[in-house]
């Protein structure tokens with residue numbers, strides 16, 4: 001990028017799209033570390049984020065449109081022009097930018113980003129889209145286009161066609177803001193103060209934040225923390241843990257640690273990243289809760305004595321969080337799952353060694369992939385006969401019977417609670433050590 005070019009939010013958005021799609025960098029990392037964003041005011045920074053997120057969230061649809069409009073694929077050396085085109089189409093398709101403004105801003109970018117030889121091509125394609133969009137869009141299966149083919153195949157085999165279509169629809173919208181209260185008994189009071197809805201599972205849902213989260217009522221007093229309603233469920237499966245010794249094995253940034261501490265447990269929050277663990281300490285301090293923190297790899301951690309309960313929020317493909325992380329579906333590849341399940345098995349075996357007889361282990365992942373969820377638990381139960389599954393009851397998750405699998409595990413999908421704005425996809429199983 002040319003020095004000085006950073007002032008244009010669209011230039012920054014194209015750069016971020018390239019960093020994610022070709023640099024394979026998570027959007028949050030690329031965004032947090034981008035020097036060009038620092039001089040921008042809050043509004044322009046939010047605009048860059050909105051542009052980039054619109055492209056990534058709707059990448060499948062946008063690329064399907066491009067495929068219909070071009071005679072042959074755009075060459076790798078013109079990848080920046082392709083990203084410019086994607087940005088232009090996102091403005092027309094998603095952000096409802098007036099057509100003349102979207103076209104002129106996009107065409108100008110080809111010059112600004114040294115793609116002047118593609119100016120005519122980009123201009124012609126956008127104009128054709130404007131003229132033919134109705135026929136073009138009618139010829140595209142939007143649900144299928146929204147999901148990479150390998151994930152669609154996996155989800156269709158696991159959940160069926162209709163649910164997969166509903167998941168795809170759930171992923172196309174922006175997620176609302178969910179809050180977990182430190183004291184659940186204050187839900188009605190804080191729902192009113194924040195103009196929030198109390199979800200059946202107890203989380204507060206704020207549809208419109210009107211600005212920064214840290215400016216919302218109750219933030220500075222540490223009354224609540226941000227946590228998706230789906231992410232708030234696994235820790236609840238440990239039941240009444242008041243006074244118990246509980247270890248949270250992959251703890252940062254600490255959403256579940258705070259839940260455990262708020263429930264009265266003596267918590268050890270462990271994470272292998274000392275840097276990320278600092279976030280846990282900061283978050284605990286803000287809400288006035290305490291936990292012991294340990295920077296270590298959970299696979300090698302030797303607990304001084306067994307715990308009453310273990311929460312293993314294992315590293316995973318995170319495909320259930322695509323509403324909040326629109327890059328996630330496009331960054332993951334099938335081989336990633338193979339690597340992740342090796343780590344998940346290792347962590348499950350390590351977790352099993354830390355639990356006292358009679359103790360509870362909750363394993364969870366924010367993934368929709370069966371390999372990372374029920375398949376891991378089936379394998380674990382087959383190799384460690386000291387553990388049994390303790391089925392989850394609908395009453396433990398706000399009466400939401402559709403969240404419970406026939407085996408008695410928790411399985412939320414982005415298509416659940418659709419009328420209220422959806423929920424992240426989480427899987428959790430509860431096991432008890434019986435001998």
Ligand SMILES: C[S@@+](CC[C@H](N)C(=O)[O-])C[C@H]1O[C@@H](n2cnc3c(N)ncnc32)[C@H](O)[C@@H]1O
Pocket residue numbers: 249250251252253254255256257270271272273276296297298299313314315316347
């Ligand atoms: C799934 S997130 C955890 C989210 C967290 N439980 C919460 O609710 O806020 C992943 C975390 O797991 C940590 N992690 C990954 N592998 C680990 C391991 N082998 N041992 C300990 N922590 C690990 C990462 O550093 C990262 O902070």
